[in-house]
Structure formats: structure tokens, C-alpha cells
Amino acid sequence: MRFRYVFLAALLLLTGAALLSAPLSRRVFEGSRSDHVVVIVDAGHGGEDGGAVGADGTKESDLNLSVALRLDLLLGLCGIPSKLTRDSDDIAYPDSAVTTRQRKRADQEYRAALIGGTDKAVLVSIHQNTYPLPGPSGAQVFFGSAPGSEGFAKTMQEMLNGLCRGKRHAASVSEDIYLFRQASCPSILVECGFLSNPDELALLRTDGYRAKLALVLAAGCLRQYHELEALYGKG
Numbered sequence: 001m002r003f004r005y006v007f008l009a010a011l012l013l014l015t016g017a018a019l020l021s022a023p024l025s026r027r028v029f030e031g032s033r034s035d036h037v038v039v040i041v042d043a044g045h046g047g048e049d050g051g052a053v054g055a056d057g058t059k060e061s062d063l064n065l066s067v068a069l070r071l072d073l074l075l076g077l078c079g080i081p082s083k084l085t086r087d088s089d090d091i092a093y094p095d096s097a098v099t100t101r102q103r104k105r106a107d108q109e110y111r112a113a114l115i116g117g118t119d120k121a122v123l124v125s126i127h128q129n130t131y132p133l134p135g136p137s138g139a140q141v142f143f144g145s146a147p148g149s150e151g152f153a154k155t156m157q158e159m160l161n162g163l164c165r166g167k168r169h170a171a172s173v174s175e176d177i178y179l180f181r182q183a184s185c186p187s188i189l190v191e192c193g194f195l196s197n198p199d200e201l202a203l204l205r206t207d208g209y210r211a212k213l214a215l216v217l218a219a220g221c222l223r224q225y226h227e228l229e230a231l232y233g234k235g
């Protein structure tokens, strides 16, 4: 068995009970100053924005949150500071946002402000993919334009390719995504799998697979942490 899998298996055993339990929430600190890189764990969509939907009605936003909560927990166990952009499906929209479009925009602006206001931030945004045909599967990592993003994405992609059946390559993120246009820190967007692929959707619906995804994402953050710290003049 290769070292990576031994490592992941050991970590899974150590944290399995906590990971498989009901969603857990943790906030390391609320202040914006930090001596170390802070991973912003962004559960994509949420509230009135469910994101993509599987054929069985599975909402992307729910899967994203489940993986994000576990990743946040694991980062804490690894000693890596982290912040969640949301820790539930309830989003407190401002009264001034009346339409769904305004509410989504206000939520994105809040997340961008959280990232922008966090010292030594690194963004990991968690999403699920979809495609008009059922064939495509596997995780894919996209990177933002800030230095450090591409290397982080390639590391994470390599790690995820060890877990997923469909092997993919890291690519630059779409310029349409508001959060990534706003973020000036190293940033990656992880599409964990395809809701449009029935086999992968069935996997994504299991707690165990989402726990494995979170473990791989945490391991990717650990592996790249020194380089990310170096970007901010540490390490």
C-alpha cells in the first residue's frame, strides 16, 4: 500500500467517529490578524442558491456544506487556522436585498469581504460539477489569478486524482465567478464530483465518501502549507 493511502487511512481512523457524525461547526478565531496562513473554507452556494441539482433532487449546496464542515474540522485537528464562509444552509441576508438576485449578490459580497478582511488568507471554495451527459466523473480543481494559486491547485488535483476514478487536470477558474474576481489571495475552486454521473452522485451522497474528500482536501492543504506560508513571507 502506498504511503499516501496509509497516511489517509490512519487519519481516517483517528477522526472517523467525528467525521461521520452530524455536521460539526468550528471557528478558530474571529480576528483578522494572523501569524499563519488561514484557510478560508467556502461551501459554495447555500440559502436561496442551491447550486446544481442531481437527478434525485440532491442539492449541490448541501454536499458542499457537508464537505466544508468536515474540512474545517480536519484543518483544526492538523493545527491549520481556518474560517468557514457559512456553517449552515441558513444565510442572513440584509433587509436591503429584496430579490433573489440581490440576496445572492449580498451573500457573495459578504464572503468576499470575509476573505479580503482575513490576514494571510488562502481560499478553498467547494463545489460540485454537473454536465448535460452522464459520462464525465471525477474531481477538478480550478485556480485563481493570484500567485500561489496554480501550484496549490495542481497539488490538490494530484491528491484528488488518487481518490477519484475520473482523472482530471487543474485549470484556471472562469472569470465569471465573482468571488474569484474579488479575491486577491491564493485561491482554488474544487469541483468534488459530477452530480450528473449516477455512480458519482451515489458516492457523493454517502457520509464516508464526503469524509474521504475532506481528508484529501486537508492533506492537500497540509502538503502545500509551507509554500503558501512562504508566499506570505513565512516558512
Ligand SMILES: [Zn+2]
Pocket: 044, 045, 051, 052, 060, 127, 128
Ligand atoms: Zn457550484
